[in-house]
Amino acid sequence: MLPGNYFDDIKVGDIRLTPRVTVTEGHILAYAGVAGDFSPVHFDEVYARTTEFGGRIAHGLMGLSLTDGLKVQSAFFRDGIALGWSWKFKGPIRIGDTLQVQFRVKEARASRSMPSMGILIIEMQLKNQRDEVVQEGEHQLMVPRRPGVAGPEVSE
Numbered sequence: 001m002l003p004g005n006y007f008d009d010i011k012v013g014d015i016r017l018t019p020r021v022t023v024t025e026g027h028i029l030a031y032a033g034v035a036g037d038f039s040p041v042h043f044d045e046v047y048a049r050t051t052e053f054g055g056r057i058a059h060g061l062m063g064l065s066l067t068d069g070l071k072v073q074s075a076f077f078r079d080g081i082a083l084g085w086s087w088k089f090k091g092p093i094r095i096g097d098t099l100q101v102q103f104r105v106k107e108a109r110a111s112r113s114m115p116s117m118g119i120l121i122i123e124m125q126l127k128n129q130r131d132e133v134v135q136e137g138e139h140q141l142m143v144p145r146r147p148g149v150a151g152p153e154v155s156e
Helices: 025-035 060-073
Strands: 015-022 081-089 098-110 117-127 133-144
Touching (some): 015 060, 060 098, 060 133
Antiparallel strands (some): 015 098, 081 133, 098 117, 117 133
């Protein structure tokens, strides 16, 4: 089991920062290999300079993937199970950007169908080294409750 908090130890309003990651050429190559997206805006600097971005950028969904990985690395949630995402792409991610996620617990409730689990709604912002929000949204996450605990529904 991963380290981290049980649902019962998490409070609405909790705010955390994840570790950071610096985006490299390797991230873009690896992500393209998995996703199959070899668009020239990610790989062709000459072409990318002619776009509104003025140069190469990382895949948008790579930013979401990094967000999820940084969330796991934060070790705040114990064995979370993703239930869904609502996500917006606000600005480009470039090679050399250092990214970090700030998240806040927006809502929390016990699961009705799985009493051993709780459901969290997490507000997340992916920020670069200039504190610019490049992506943001909400993440629905199911987290185990403390063994033997079955309490009232928590919500806000």
